[in-house]
Amino acid sequence: MNDKFRNFTNNQQMIAHIRKLAKDNKTSTQVILEEFTLDDFVRRIAKSKYKNNLILKGGFLLSSLIGINNRTTEDIDTDIKGKDLTSSEATKMVDEICNIIPSKNDPIEIKRVGNVQKIHEGAEYVGYRVHLLGTLYKKSKANIKIDISTGDIITPKEIKYEYNSLIDNSPIKIYAYNNETIIAQKLETVFSRSIVNTRMKDYYDIYMLNKLRKQTDYKKLKLDLSLTRTALENTANSRNSFNEIFEKVNKENYSWQITLDYIKSSKAMRDKWENYIHQKAYARKINFQDTLNAIEELMLELFVN
Template identity: 35%
Template sequence: MFEIVDIKNIHDISEYDDFRVSLKATFFTIVTNIKIDITTGDLIIPHEVDYCYKLMFEDRSIAIKAYNINTILAEKIETVLARNVSNTRARDFYDIYVLMTLHENDIDRQGLCAAVWEKAADRNSVAFIQNYQKHIADINNSPEVARIWIAYCAKYSYAQGIKLGDILSIIEKVLTIE
């Protein structure tokens, strides 16, 4: 059984309404919290992907249209560069590292590079991508970003051993492809 706990607007300034729905899922004595982001009108490069999820306790599936991996990575890379040294979202760094590492052989790197540029154009942040080497160096040399990353790694054991510099190198490789 699902219970809606909260619905929040997740973008203060946006042409479209995007929401985060917080749910409490209960199955007998098991209770877990789930968050689902619902977006409309967002640029998905090159297009959405159809995912089919087979339900565990019923003999049926649910079809969901979702972001493809290039769009997810493009958004995260654009966010890291555009927020630069004021970025407090360590999770974006982690997500870039994990997605690029786990899906290394599945990612069309030229397509990803193009998606980053297209996402930046959509968000009016092309200047950050044009000067990515400077922004990567700024992030790499920022004591505040380093502190945030170290705190994230200390809090989440799955991030331990991942170096911020390695993540920034991944971003640089993505954008060097052109």
């Protein structure tokens, strides 16, 4: 490993590097510090005995796919396989991973803060959330979270993903969701939640994923459309929302098209989007109609192929 930490001997030098990265990526130093801590925790997962049990998904994976200049997060989302998910098991796993030192000069200390919390977001998954505190050179601090859940369907299965470290650009191999499952779950959420959806990041993520998949030089986001359709069917079946997407309501339209028209006409959804982009600078040049166009384009491709 090309250990970037070897180039730094104190907090000031590392913070200077973090400030440069923040400037280059048009974000704040605190966001980069959080990303460093998340990065370091993923490195620890990859070196742990749980490396085959934890499957990366969610915002951190998306940041890796589309770039932190386009998407930031303060948590790591994972699915677990091959182990029973209990509060005590989640605590044990996270504590053991925190105690791993990924390289001898690693200046980041990561510790669990408080007890694990049970999470249950709708009927989609059940899991646990663990709050962590990262300390860089015993001075600079970053609060992050890791969610460990179970129950979601991956079509056909998880992949071995090569994540490039933000710290030193070295490859970290870890299991992760494939692109088709990522897209399928985002689309299912859009249609099953319709105008009660408060997760505007789903719309943003679909817009960015759809945009980047069409760039011939962007190989991270190639999509198998047939597999994406299958993943959407599997996800909808597992979440009891199949008819909300695939039901033929008349000769010309599926249920998803009726829902999309409903979303298009919703002032409440446009207001939610405006609030979202006010908070997320990287999304400010995108209007809500752009995201709806991306969703429609992608769905039409899935229903043709």
